[in-house]
Amino acid sequence: MALKDKQRIVVAMSGGVDSSVAAALLKEEGHEVIGISMQVWDYSKFTAPDGEKFGTCCSLDDIYDARRVAEQVGIPFYVVNFEEEFQRLVIDDFVDEYFRGRTPNPCVRCNERIKFALLLHKARELGADYLATGHYARIEGGEDGRLHLLRGLDPGKDQSYFLFTLTQEQLGRILFPLGGMTKPEVRQLAARYALRVAEKGESQEICFVPDNDYVRFLEEERGAGEMAGEIVDRAGNVLGRHEGTYRYTVGQRRGLGIAHPHPLYVVGVDAARRQVIVGPKEELLAAGLTAANVTWIAPPAAETVEATCKIRYRHHPVPCLVTVREGGRAEVRFREPEKSVTPGQAVVFYAGDEVLGGGWIEERR
Numbered sequence: 001m002a003l004k005d006k007q008r009i010v011v012a013m014s015g016g017v018d019s020s021v022a023a024a025l026l027k028e029e030g031h032e033v034i035g036i037s038m039q040v041w042d043y044s045k046f047t048a049p050d051g052e053k054f055g056t057c058c059s060l061d062d063i064y065d066a067r068r069v070a071e072q073v074g075i076p077f078y079v080v081n082f083e084e085e086f087q088r089l090v091i092d093d094f095v096d097e098y099f100r101g102r103t104p105n106p107c108v109r110c111n112e113r114i115k116f117a118l119l120l121h122k123a124r125e126l127g128a129d130y131l132a133t134g135h136y137a138r139i140e141g142g143e144d145g146r147l148h149l150l151r152g153l154d155p156g157k158d159q160s161y162f163l164f165t166l167t168q169e170q171l172g173r174i175l176f177p178l179g180g181m182t183k184p185e186v187r188q189l190a191a192r193y194a195l196r197v198a199e200k201g202e203s204q205e206i207c208f209v210p211d212n213d214y215v216r217f218l219e220e221e222r223g224a225g226e227m228a229g230e231i232v233d234r235a236g237n238v239l240g241r242h243e244g245t246y247r248y249t250v251g252q253r254r255g256l257g258i259a260h261p262h263p264l265y266v267v268g269v270d271a272a273r274r275q276v277i278v279g280p281k282e283e284l285l286a287a288g289l290t291a292a293n294v295t296w297i298a299p300p301a302a303e304t305v306e307a308t309c310k311i312r313y314r315h316h317p318v319p320c321l322v323t324v325r326e327g328g329r330a331e332v333r334f335r336e337p338e339k340s341v342t343p344g345q346a347v348v349f350y351a352g353d354e355v356l357g358g359g360w361i362e363e364r365r
């Protein structure tokens with residue numbers, strides 16, 4: 001990192017290894033570091049399948065860990081309560097999207113609407129020059145005078161996909177101290193600093209669904225039963241019934257409960273008709289997609305540009321042509337047909353290691 005002078009930096013501390021190491025590194029570099037944890041979700045609302053309350057575990061334990069790490073590192077520590085905002089801006093969107101027949105990405109929403117909006121604002125109120133997080137991504141200044149967002153150096157941990165909504169103004173206020181490191185290096189540093197969280201495991205996929213059972217989460221939020229309906233093929237033949245469209249995601253094979261000579265996959269979800277559409281593997285392939293709410297970190301120089309794109313987080317970027325349309329829309333054409341284009345997921349455009357921009361998948365083409 002190339003910060004010359006001593007800066008005031010707020011570190012977003014989740015209680016995990018990554019943000020703990022980020023805080024320790026910045027402190028060691030001599031900056032004035034302040035730790036903040038966001039309380040975004042109250043697990044005591046959550047009932048486990050056996051009726052047990054999750055109670056004191058998870059989010060409160062994480063905040064406890066963050067506080068103890070802050071003490072260890074020797075920095076002041078605060079907790080901000082964003083529960084109401086997180087419910088409104090992340091969870092309600094997550095639930096709505098599933099009930100619209102789409103598969104949402106709450107981590108992008110949280111970055112866009114909570115971490116790099118409300119928390120960044122809070123950091124500014126505290127007089128901080130920067131907000132640092134433990135994300136694996138890099139920000140670099142270019143010769144064009146703009147800031148560029150690059151993949152994290154560790155290909156297994158790169159989180160740039162979740163950050164495509166960042167603006168120039170936000171990028172100028174953010175630090176990703178771990179962007180140039182690998183996870184094993186970060187773990188070694190945690191051990192060297194003797195951080196109490198050095199051995200802590202990876203965080204779960206969706207922070208507000210502690211047992212990863214998102215179906216049960218949705219049903220607790222909105223109730224079950226209403227979205228039940230038919231399982232059909234593309235020709236409209238009824239092959240079976242399902243208990244709720246939100247239980248299905250494009251590309252899914254399990255849980256269909258249909259006896260059929262060939263494996264069947266979910267190829268579409270029509271929430272208005274309460275139908276889950278299934279077909280053989282070939283029907284998963286799409287030549288392209290349309291995207292809405294597209295934003296650019298590196299604005300394209302022409303109406304159509306070559307890029308690679310990721311259509312979900314765990315996707316290897318594939319070559320494509322992106323055509324910019326009016327109203328923040330874009331059309332994407334893959335060089336080779338691509339499997340499981342899923343409405344509601346983010347499509348993120350890259351040039352090599354650089355994030356050009358991204359948007360939200362509307363439909364396959």
Ligand SMILES: Nc1ncnc2c1ncn2[C@@H]1O[C@H](COP(=O)(O)OP(=O)(O)OP(=O)(O)O)[C@@H](O)[C@H]1O
Nearest residue numbers: 012013014016017018019036037038133134135203
């Ligand atoms: N509840 C929280 N309060 C403050 N900051 C948070 C919180 N949750 C996540 N962050 C910040 O966002 C970053 C990325 O979050 P993510 O949930 O992907 O965690 P992670 O990659 O497992 O990192 P960590 O090991 O720090 O938990 C974290 O490193 C941290 O800086």
